[in-house]
Amino acid sequence: MHTTDVTDTSSHEVVIAGGGPTGLMLASELALAGVDVAIVERRADQTLAGSRAGGLHARTLEELDQRGIVERFLAEGQVAQRCGFASTKLDLSDFPSRHACTLGLWQNRIEHLLALRAEELGVHFHRERSVEDFVQDEGGVTIKTSEGLVLRAAYLVGCDGGRSIVRKRAGIAFPGWDATESNLLAEVEMSEPPPLGIHRTAQGTYSFGKRDYEIRNGEILYKDGGPIRVMVPEASASARGEPTLDELRAALIATCGTDYGLHSPTWISRFTDAARQAASYRDRRVLLAGDAAHVHSPVGGQGLNTGVQDAMNLGWKLAQVVQGVSPEALLDTYHAERHPVGARVLRYAMAGATLLRQDDGIGALRDTLGELLVLDEPRKRLAGDLSGLGIRYDLGPGHPQLGRRMPDLDLITDDGPCRVFSLLHDGRAVLLDLGGGTAGNASLARSSGRLRCLSARPVGPWELPVIGTVTPPTGVLIRPDGYVAWVGEGSARGLDEALRTWCGVHAA
Structure with a gap:
């Protein structure tokens, strides 16, 4: 893993606190856009990641596909x-x-793959350190980390989890609902085989599984041997701090009547059904993403995925602001678009936890x-x-495609067949002329470093999830995160404003 030399001071365009999935994805997006970005991460190596989260949802997979790394x-x-x-x-x-x-x-593999991606793109890592404090001024942020390292950056992004130091030091409120239940999650060895699967009792839900498994005909089949992944409820929702093996043992005995001879923990963590969301995702030159911006029950597996999607929404916007392509006002759209998504995730997580x-x-x-x-x-x-x-992000009234993720259509172009997501691999916006004459603009051609313009013919129906089949547009402006910022319906009306707002370029 690439690590910067140990120095007393260092400067970067963007510093990210926290090298979990959200921080790694955000750093990769910024580096892809040519931004000098560094991650401050308390762990010495990504292999020390736990496995609290265990899956990637469909849209997250699509976004990884948009960058050519989903395979x-x-x-x-x-x-x-x-x-x-x-x-x-x-x-x-x-x-x-x-x-x-x-x-x-499992999250440890997700993090490993995302860290490799960040390394490939030249992201700097300040490891075995954590952000302790910072001061904002008109020109940037001065960041104090552990071990005496001082960093200077234009922007600081807190991806440092639910107990985010960045959020607290920024004074951003974190309203929500306190925990009503607490659970321990761990990976341990057991001398007695536990009953694998999910079990529900009057004391709560507990489960035993294994790291190695396969899904066959919709069922989980665990492989022999290896450590046990255990989830068990605690007697009180008020437990705090890092959990211990003795606490896990006591919770197992209280719930199951035995601890199954547990020993040799790989990791132990605690989670609750508390639901909180940052009142603002931005305070001037400080932004929040992932668990630093929203925490909730892990029911439904929304946390990691919401964080990665936060990063996809923020990365290209922050890059354009840092590079002077777009004004700071573009960063306000990050909160405007992602805060409602986070609020909806909290609602579903609370409902899902209640139903269990x-x-x-x-x-x-x-x-x-x-x-x-x-x-x-x-x-x-x-x-x-x-x-x-x-x-769907609220980009105003119009065609059903506006504000929604662009479908990965098969396209026929002058250069041969391709699919939409392949056009987004380099993280640039794409203007597709599908018959409306929008891609031949000379001024756009001069801006091709930030915007790809091409004519194409889609193959097959234009279908959106939940909505169904819609009338194909005559042109679309696809943002770097894969969402459609402008839809042409027989003319280029509104294109200039969309290009100015989202790409920092102008049509003639």
């Missing part, structure tokens, strides 16, 4: 054409996406919702949100 993840994971809401499995097989699935892959509680009333509600969610319309609506495929 690295698919090669190591297990595909299931569904996503989960509490105990209900929602079918994704009829969603119009090349990645209409959830990929089972074991009492007769909740059981009746769970059964009732299960009957509704086999119907196409409610299933597609909920699965669209949970998978990320149905997200």
